[in-house]
Amino acid sequence: MFTKSYGSLPASCKITKPGFFLGSHILSNRGITTSNVSQNSDPENASATPAPRIKFKRLDKTARHIMQILDREAVEEVRTQREIPDIRPGYIIQLRLEVPENKRRVSTVKGIVIARRNAGVNTTIRLRRMVAGVGIESLLPLYSPNVKEIEILDKKKVRRAKLYYLRDKMNALKK
Amino acid sequence: MIQPQTHLNVADNSGARELMCIRIIGASNRRYAHIGDVIVAVIKDAVPNMPLERSEVVRAVIVRTCKELKRDNGMIIRYDDNAAVVIDQEGNPKGTRVFGAIARELRQINFSKIVSLAPEVL
Numbered sequence: 001m002f003t004k005s006y007g008s009l010p011a012s013c014k015i016t017k018p019g020f021f022l023g024s025h026i027l028s029n030r031g032i033t034t035s036n037v038s039q040n041s042d043p044e045n046a047s048a049t050p051a052p053r054i055k056f057k058r059l060d061k062t063a064r065h066i067m068q069i070l071d072r073e074a075v076e077e078v079r080t081q082r083e084i085p086d087i088r089p090g091y092i093i094q095l096r097l098e099v100p101e102n103k104r105r106v107s108t109v110k111g112i113v114i115a116r117r118n119a120g121v122n123t124t125i126r127l128r129r130m131v132a133g134v135g136i137e138s139l140l141p142l143y144s145p146n147v148k149e150i151e152i153l154d155k156k157k158v159r160r161a162k163l164y165y166l167r168d169k170m171n172a173l174k175k
Numbered sequence: 176m177i178q179p180q181t182h183l184n185v186a187d188n189s190g191a192r193e194l195m196c197i198r199i200i201g202a203s204n205r206r207y208a209h210i211g212d213v214i215v216a217v218i219k220d221a222v223p224n225m226p227l228e229r230s231e232v233v234r235a236v237i238v239r240t241c242k243e244l245k246r247d248n249g250m251i252i253r254y255d256d257n258a259a260v261v262i263d264q265e266g267n268p269k270g271t272r273v274f275g276a277i278a279r280e281l282r283q284i285n286f287s288k289i290v291s292l293a294p295e296v297l
Binding site: 099100101122124131132133134135136137138139140141144146167 | 239243248249250251252253254255256258274275276279294295297
């Protein structure tokens with residue numbers, strides 16, 4: 001049942017990914033010892049207590065999972081404070097931005113969303129608008145505390161997630 | 176990212192229409208210029224009957240670039256063209272009007288006169 005050869009890894013040892021070979025030598029040693037113990041005790045206990053498996057979680061996977069949870073919590077926290085509507089490319093929206101450089105909040109920004117990048121709390125949208133005859137693209141973090149209010153004015157039908165072709169077409173889908 | 180041989184639009188009414196960058200003022204061997212940097216430029220195209228003429232060497236400050244300008248609050252601004260405002264040795268603009276949107280960063284670099292003339296400050 002359990003192979004006792006030193007070089008190979010016993011079947012009872014749980015190996016998660018082949019890349020984790022470095023640590024699994026240590027695991028395999030420990031795995032061998034416990035499986036020996038259980039082998040002796042197994043014929044005695046007819047009740048099926050299976051051989052204790054040693055499970056090791058990959059630490060980087062655990063860390064990534066914790067980061068995901070933290071990210072989701074941060075997004076939830078921002079959503080409870082402010083109402084942020086669902087914004088997709090092709091929407092024409094109007095934002096109220098607060099500019100902290102000793103000015104009052106004013107700054108209404110109105111433009112068409114040409115891209116949206118989902119990254120948890122750092123979700124950004126790209127807005128394109130015409131200001132004083134010059135085309136301007138701004139990249140704004142959606143959950144930034146400077147963004148005070150978002151209002152959707154219009155929704156255009158687009159067949160794409162990133163509308164970079166509008167850079168050549170300037171006036172096609174107006175601000 | 177403006178470098179020598181870059182053509183820039185002119186964002187004021189000083190008489191020039193297009194500039195070509197020759198040199199970036201600042202540290203020697205500086206590769207690129209961004210918004211707020213002063214460059215030496217030659218006038219490639221000018222409006223007739225104005226004090227500034229073609230193939231005159233002037234100084235200019237860059238006000239708009241196609242390369243993004245990053246801010247500390249995570250916002251990034253990207254214009255659709257490269258543009259500059261012609262200035263004199265002290266940093267005062269030679270023209271009387273400025274066209275197009277100007278970035279707010281120019282105020283910190285002591286170009287407040289240009290910022291005050293701007294129709295829209297971003």
